[in-house]
Each structure stands twice: as C-alpha cells, then as structure tokens.
Amino acid sequence: MLGNRAEAEDALQDVFVKIWHNADRYQVNGLSPMTWLITIARNLSIDKLRARKTARGTGLDEAEDLPSSAPGPEALAIAASDRGQIVACMAELEPDRSDAVRRAYLEGETYQELAARYSVPLNTVRTWLRRSLIKLKDCLSR
Amino acid sequence: MTDDNDTNDEIALAAEYVLGLLTPGEAVAFEDVLSIDPEMREHYAAWATNFASLTDDIAPVTPPAHLQSQITDKLFGSAEKKPSIFARLGFLGPVLGGLAAAVLVLVIMNQTNFLKDAGPTYVAEIAAEDASLVVQASFDPATGTLQMIREAGTPLADRSQELWLIVGENAPISLGVWPQDKAEATLAIPAELAAQMPNGVLAITDEPLGGSPSGNPTGALLAAGPVTLL
Numbered sequence: 001m002l003g004n005r006a007e008a009e010d011a012l013q014d015v016f017v018k019i020w021h022n023a024d025r026y027q028v029n030g031l032s033p034m035t036w037l038i039t040i041a042r043n044l045s046i047d048k049l050r051a052r053k054t055a056r057g058t059g060l061d062e063a064e065d066l067p068s069s070a071p072g073p074e075a076l077a078i079a080a081s082d083r084g085q086i087v088a089c090m091a092e093l094e095p096d097r098s099d100a101v102r103r104a105y106l107e108g109e110t111y112q113e114l115a116a117r118y119s120v121p122l123n124t125v126r127t128w129l130r131r132s133l134i135k136l137k138d139c140l141s142r
Numbered sequence: 143m144t145d146d147n148d149t150n151d152e153i154a155l156a157a158e159y160v161l162g163l164l165t166p167g168e169a170v171a172f173e174d175v176l177s178i179d180p181e182m183r184e185h186y187a188a189w190a191t192n193f194a195s196l197t198d199d200i201a202p203v204t205p206p207a208h209l210q211s212q213i214t215d216k217l218f219g220s221a222e223k224k225p226s227i228f229a230r231l232g233f234l235g236p237v238l239g240g241l242a243a244a245v246l247v248l249v250i251m252n253q254t255n256f257l258k259d260a261g262p263t264y265v266a267e268i269a270a271e272d273a274s275l276v277v278q279a280s281f282d283p284a285t286g287t288l289q290m291i292r293e294a295g296t297p298l299a300d301r302s303q304e305l306w307l308i309v310g311e312n313a314p315i316s317l318g319v320w321p322q323d324k325a326e327a328t329l330a331i332p333a334e335l336a337a338q339m340p341n342g343v344l345a346i347t348d349e350p351l352g353g354s355p356s357g358n359p360t361g362a363l364l365a366a367g368p369v370t371l372l
Binding site for chain 1: 163194197267278291
C-alpha cells in the first residue's frame with residue numbers, strides 16, 4: 001500500500017506496537033484476529049499515505065505510479081474461500097464505483113480526491129458511493 | 143420503508159467509516175454510536191471483514207529480522223535483561239502473509255503471563271477528543287521508564303508540547319517537554335512520581351517553546367488519558 005519498503009517497515013513496527021497496547025480492547029471490537037490486524041495495518045498505512053500527500057501538497061495520481069503487486073500463493077489460497085464474495089459483489093457495481101471503493105480502502109482517497117478524479121461535485125460522489133455501498137451490502141447478504 | 147432507509151443509512155455510514163471517508167467529526171460521532179449500538183457494531187464488523195479481503199491481492203513480504211528487536215525495544219525499552227518475547231516464543235520464522243501475523247496476534251493475547259513475570263506495565267492512550275493528537279504511552283515501573291509514541295498530531299513549529307501527570311485533585315506535575323521534531327519520546331520518571339503513576343492521568347498541553355515557564359500548565363489542554371494496567 002505504501003509502495004516504499006522503509007515506510008512499510010516503519011508501519012509494521014507501529015502496527016505491532018499498537019496491537020500490543022490495544023490487546024485488552026480486542027475482545028470487545030467484534031472482529032476476528034485477522035481482520036483486526038489487517039484493519040490496524042490498513043488504517044496506519046492510510047494515515048501515513050495521507051500524511052505524505054499533505055506533506056507534498058499534492059494528492060492525486062501518485063499511487064498510480066507505484067508498481068502493482070500480484071497476489072502471492074498464500075494470498076491466492078486464502079482468497080479462494082472468503083474473497084470470492086466481495087470480489088463478485090464488487091464486480092456487480094459499475095466499474096468506476098467499485099474502483100472508487102478500492103481507492104478509498106487501499107489508497108485512502110477521500111471524497112475530495114474521488115470528486116476530483118471523477119470530475120463530479122463532492123456531494124454527488126458521496127451520494128453515488130453511498131448508494132453503491134448499500135448495493136454492495138445487499139449483494140454480500142445474499 | 144422508513145426502517146429500511148434508516149438501516150441503509152446505518153449500513154452506508156458504517157462502510158464510510160471503515161473506508162475512512164468520514165470527516166474527523168463524523169468519525170467521532172460514529173464511534174459514539176458504535177459504543178452503544180450492537181447493530182451498528184455488526185455492520186462495522188461485517189464491513190471491516192469484507193474490505194479486509196481486498197488486501198488479499200497484496201503480495202506477502204517477509205520483513206527483515208532486525209524489525210523484531212526494534213519492535214521489542216519500542217515496547218519494552220532496550221533493557222537487555224528482557225529477552226525478546228518473539229525470540230522466547232520461537233517466533234523466528236518469516237511472516238508469511240497474514241496467516242503468521244494472525245498467529246502472532248493470538249500469541250500476544252495469550253502472553254499476559256509474560257507481562258506478569260516481568261512485573262506490571264501501565265499504559266495510557268493520551269488522545270484529543272477529535273483524535274487530532276494521539277500518543278500511546280507505556281510505563282514500566284521496574285525501570286521507571288515512560289515510553290511514548292505520537293501516532294497523530296504535530297506541535298506547531300514555535301510551540302512545545304508538555305506532558306503532565308495529574309493525580310486526583312492535585313496540581314499537574316510536569317513530566318517533561320516533548321522533544322521537538324520527534325515522534326517518540328522516552329522519559330525517566332523519578333521514583334516518587336512513579337508510585338503515583340498507576341492512579342494518574344497523563345495530559346499534554348500546548349506551551350511556549352521549551353515548556354511552561356511557570357512550572358504549571360499555561361496553554362490549552364490538547365490531550366489526556368488515564369493510566370491503566372495493561
């Protein structure tokens with residue numbers, strides 16, 4: 001997500017420090033250990049990505065320059081079971097909507113950035129994304 | 143119909159929260175709802191789980207071994223007498239994707255006994271209400287060391303952040319000034335203050351460069367959090 005090894009290593013340290021400090025809260029948050037860990041790692045990475053964008057005074061398009069990573073064997077093995085559903089449901093959305101969801105989750109793009117990317121007003125992007133999320137939920141609950 | 147709309151709103155809001163699309167104010171309001179509404183917690187957990195699957199496409203990378211010791215240093219200080227918890231557990235293999243990491247989480251959770259062996263450790267999350275400043279603190283009474291990591295918020299260029307210990311109704315006691323331009327700080331706590339730490343509240347105020355000139359807080363209270371036993 002960070003596209004930079006040193007920063008990813010920093011983030012990894014922060015993730016484990018955070019997990020250690022928050023272990024007592026784990027049982028009440030209702031997440032599986034794996035999801036909890038991924039969520040902490042993802043949120044920390046997004047914080048770093050956003051800080052980086054602010055620092056450079058830019059925002060858009062940088063992530064596109066990063067090499068995309070192909071799934072490794074483990075990822076593919078785990079993926080086969082759980083992943084099918086969200087992937088299938090994302091595919092039911094219009095391509096730019098599922099793209100926006102991915103960009104928000106994996107690249108930390110904000111409504112402002114998504115609005116600029118798709119050249120629509122912020123409220124519009126929020127409305128269509130919320131609608132897409134509800135559609136996604138309907139599909140996931142099937 | 144109204145019920146459906148309400149539910150849809152909740153579902154969309156929970157998703158926006160997980161995606162990080164809410165403004166800080168909205169996110170705090172959502173967390174308040176989350177703490178009292180089990181249905182919202184279910185929405186939240188479902189989204190967190192589903193979106194987490196989106197990371198499956200990211201190829202696993204084995205982190206270099208030296209990170210382990212850096213992490214334990216961050217958590218427990220570089221005190222040599224404490225063997226690395228990871229080493230003790232034989233957790234030396236590479237972290238292969240998330241699976242091994244999940245095992246580590248479980249191991250950490252089961253490791254409270256280790257903490258008891260090493261004596262109690264106290265922690266505090268010193269945070270602003272809107273999370274604009276968040277500092278994780280960990281205090282080891284055995285060494286009198288207070289370790290802190292600032293996870294969010296940076297002080298203004300020409301101001302300092304000062305850390306205070308507040309016990310009951312007593313006046314705040316200065317523990318030190320956060321080193322300028324650092325995201326981490328380690329403070330040695332004198333024994334007489336260390337004894338008060340477990341009942342205290344840690345607070346951070348905005349002060350003139352170099353800290354409060356009077357020895358008492360002069361600026362705004364930026365963040366606070368109670369000290370709790372880990």
